[in-house]
Amino acid sequence: MTSYQDYPGPRRPSAVPMVLAGAAFVMALWMVASQNGWLTPAPKGDPRPVEARGELAPMEQTLVSIFDRVSPSVAHITTRALVTDYWGGAATQEGTGSGFVWDEAGTVVTNFHVVNGAQRVQVAVGDKAFPAIVLAGTPEYDLAVLRLQGDIAGLKPLQLGTSKDLRVGQFAIAIGNPYGFDTSMTTGIISALNRNIETKESHRLSGLIQVDAAVNPGNSGGPLLDSKGHLIGVTTAIYSPNGASVGIGFAIPVDTVNEIVPQLIAGAVDPDQQLAKQPVLGVSNDSRFRSCPVDVSGYRYGAIFTDVRAGFGAAAAGLRPFNFDNGSQPQTWGDVIVAIDGTPVRSYDELGAVLGGKHAGQTVAVTVVRGLPEEQRLATVKVVLGKPKS
Numbered sequence: 001m002t003s004y005q006d007y008p009g010p011r012r013p014s015a016v017p018m019v020l021a022g023a024a025f026v027m028a029l030w031m032v033a034s035q036n037g038w039l040t041p042a043p044k045g046d047p048r049p050v051e052a053r054g055e056l057a058p059m060e061q062t063l064v065s066i067f068d069r070v071s072p073s074v075a076h077i078t079t080r081a082l083v084t085d086y087w088g089g090a091a092t093q094e095g096t097g098s099g100f101v102w103d104e105a106g107t108v109v110t111n112f113h114v115v116n117g118a119q120r121v122q123v124a125v126g127d128k129a130f131p132a133i134v135l136a137g138t139p140e141y142d143l144a145v146l147r148l149q150g151d152i153a154g155l156k157p158l159q160l161g162t163s164k165d166l167r168v169g170q171f172a173i174a175i176g177n178p179y180g181f182d183t184s185m186t187t188g189i190i191s192a193l194n195r196n197i198e199t200k201e202s203h204r205l206s207g208l209i210q211v212d213a214a215v216n217p218g219n220s221g222g223p224l225l226d227s228k229g230h231l232i233g234v235t236t237a238i239y240s241p242n243g244a245s246v247g248i249g250f251a252i253p254v255d256t257v258n259e260i261v262p263q264l265i266a267g268a269v270d271p272d273q274q275l276a277k278q279p280v281l282g283v284s285n286d287s288r289f290r291s292c293p294v295d296v297s298g299y300r301y302g303a304i305f306t307d308v309r310a311g312f313g314a315a316a317a318g319l320r321p322f323n324f325d326n327g328s329q330p331q332t333w334g335d336v337i338v339a340i341d342g343t344p345v346r347s348y349d350e351l352g353a354v355l356g357g358k359h360a361g362q363t364v365a366v367t368v369v370r371g372l373p374e375e376q377r378l379a380t381v382k383v384v385l386g387k388p389k390s
Helices: 016-035 058-073 254-269 313-317 348-355
Strands: 074-084 090-101 107-110 120-125 128-138 143-148 171-176 184-198 204-211 223-225 231-238 249-253 291-296 299-303 330-332 336-340 363-370 377-384
Touching: 058 074, 058 171, 058 184, 058 223, 074 107, 107 254, 120 143, 128 254, 143 254, 171 204, 171 231, 184 348, 204 231, 204 348, 231 254, 249 254, 291 336, 299 348, 299 363, 313 377, 336 348
Parallel strands: none
Antiparallel strands: 074 090, 074 120, 090 107, 107 143, 120 128, 128 143, 171 184, 171 223, 184 204, 204 249, 223 231, 231 249, 291 299, 299 336, 336 363, 363 377
16 A cells, blocks of 8 residues: 655644734824823813811911911001102102001001102001101111001001010011012011111111011011011111012111100100110221221120210220221221120121110120230220210
8 A cells, every 4th residue: 555645734824923913003003092182081070179178287377377467557658759850850759668557546667768758658557548647757767657647446556576685597577568569478587687788878777687588679667577476677678689589688676666666756746856866985987997806705806996086985984996007007906896785796887786775874884805916805894875966
């Protein structure tokens, strides 16, 4: 019998290429659909559910409480004044600033530069608007007092704190009207104390509080508060290369405000009563040097002076001035004042702030460094403060 060899039958084609091709097609289709939004569910027209927030954080509760309590006492001040335009004619100039209620008699405190030269002053407190008159002001302290006209019933004066025990890092709150936006609150900390600045009006203000709370044009004259909502200062100026807040603002300490404002009010009632001038030691400085480095008992800098005026306490106590030659080298080394009644003094420009609140005839302890440059030693002398000559 003849036998035949079996040959393998035809192979069945592999399904792998078909599967891969199908997968690629599905993926491409999915990508096209995804990119064109075909797979995105249609938006619903119903409002989304709201989740309950719960209680505010303790600091938030404090800030809300302070704003609710203090904002009805913050004033928005608008002024109108006649000025000379480019062609020499008369033009109207409007300004804006802030202030706060001082007493129930309708007295509002603000900065002198806010109302200086104004022919018309309008003040809004809460939901009420008042015409106001400028009772008195002093550019030396940049403070002014206004008297509201009309129905002043229900005005709430701010609660006063103190600035004598303020510390760097302490919370600070400013409320005012920056750029005319009513009753805006900003927060920050006290960045420094006892700062001295030169204002645009060419007045030197000393002993100021520096804060990093956002302060802008329109905040001037508004209150600076502590974490209890008590007044600790009056916002007066900002340091800015472009006119807007860069986190360096300044405020007049409330202890100065509480000394000067009553005098301004009393002077407005009795024109013969003059604003009390700050007492003086009887020293002056006509050099470009305001301070001198020292190294004794923890003191690093102090105030220098170049003249001691006869008839004042400094001369009677034997304080010794510096004397400089034309090359600005000391020919005679004098006393360097480093403290008055225990309050440090680092520069001649700080003398005014340290003497603030004191009065003529009062005796103060002046701590000086003597023996410069080689043999530095501390000495304390008693100086009777004098009344500055007009």
